Amino acid sequence: MRRAAPLVAAVALLAALPRGVSGQIAPPGTPPPAWAYKTNFAIPDAPAFELLSVDPSTILRPQSTRELALSLSKFQSADGSFTIPQALALEFSPALLIKGDRVTESGVAAHAGLYNLRLSLAALRDSKTGAGARLALGARFTLSDQSQLKNDEAYQADVRVTEVATQALSVYSAANDRAVQQARDAGEDPSKARMVLTRAEQAELDAIAKEIRRRWAERYWNAGRMEVAFALRASAADSTGRDPKLDAFSAWLTDSRGVADWGQGLVGARLAVRRDSLSGDYKQESSLAFRFYAGNNRAKGYLEGQQTMREDAKPRLFVNGGFEMAAADWVWLNFALGFEREGGSAHTVTAFKLKMAPPGM
Secondary structure: OOOHHHHHHHHHHHHOOOOOOOOOOOOOOOOOEHHHHOOOOOOOOOHHHHOOOOOOOOOOOOOOOOOEEEEEEOOEOOOOOEOOOOEEEEEEOHHHHHHHHHOEHHHHHHOHHHHOEEEEEEEEEEOOOOEEEEEEEEEEEEEEEOOOOOOHHHHHOOHHHHHHHHHHHHHHHHHHHHHHHHHHHOOOOHHHOOOOOOHHHHHHHHHHHHHHHHHHHHHHOOOOEEEEEEEEEEEOOOOOOOOOEEEEEEEEEEEEEEEOOOEEEEEEEEEEEEEOOOOOOEEEEEEEEEEEEEEOOOEEEEEEEEEEEEOOOOOEEEEEEEEEEEEEOOEEEEEEEEEEEEOOEEEEEEEEEEEEOOOOO
16 A cells, blocks of 8 residues: 555656646646546547448447547458558547546546547548448447546556656656755745756656556556447448438447456447348348457457348358557557358458557547
8 A cells, every 4th residue: 555655646747747748747636637547559440430341340349538540441442452541430539629638537537428428430432443432420438448547546556657656756856856945045935836847857757657658558458348339321322422321320339358468358249220222121130249359458469250140131150360550659550351151152351451549649
């Protein structure tokens, strides 16, 4: 329990540091803003992106809320050549974007529903083949996220940050002592001393903050999460996107659980209704999928199995494997190779996705 004091002080210290801004910091005890604990977790596909049916996988991976994320896919055209991405999606949290750095832990706790909501927009267009354009709108809601820092006690449980937290406190202590001494030398009240960081101290604290977030990500990348999501899709008759008509609705429920510090298991269920392109009638389908990741926060491989049942159609089996890695801060690459079997026919499926989020989001 003796670790609690330095950790709480370090949390308040790091939380009070504006991103990319040097200068004053608030004293320990200041309520930490929620962005202080943002970390570079992998970027999952958005609900709207999933409903574009870019690849056969239907599991919707849960992940911690972030302000903004962009996904790009279908870099290969029908003739096999590489082209500009034909499918893209944007997912964002309205509450986090509006509040920005003013978000606090108490604010998130008081309005958890708003801060756990994300909206997504996605589009698929292939002008070379003339295939119909697709547009989708989605919403995702986090029911539980064990990686989120709800209070100081949760942060204190991670003993691996003790060393760097102590380093942060030593920087704070030196700056505070200097401010007090300057006040005394000027004949002012030391209790009203205003602490100002030097550029060197600010740089050291920025590095310490980055290290604490890195260690937090290593510890909680596979934390348990549960999400529910919904999406609507409209398709056009050709690649121009003119006169789109609503043709699909889907709902997902996904749960994930960690295995030690190296693995994560996901199980997801999906219910969907789609319009038949020939008859115009709506058909129901459902799927159940499992996925397992092994690795660490920045690089991991995965295996997936999925069974889809469709009205007036034979069941579809999909087996998939891939690799996910952080190419740079806030840039993620995903490579996948799968095998899909429907009735008596089977074929391979490949996928490459590029996912990005603005630094710090």
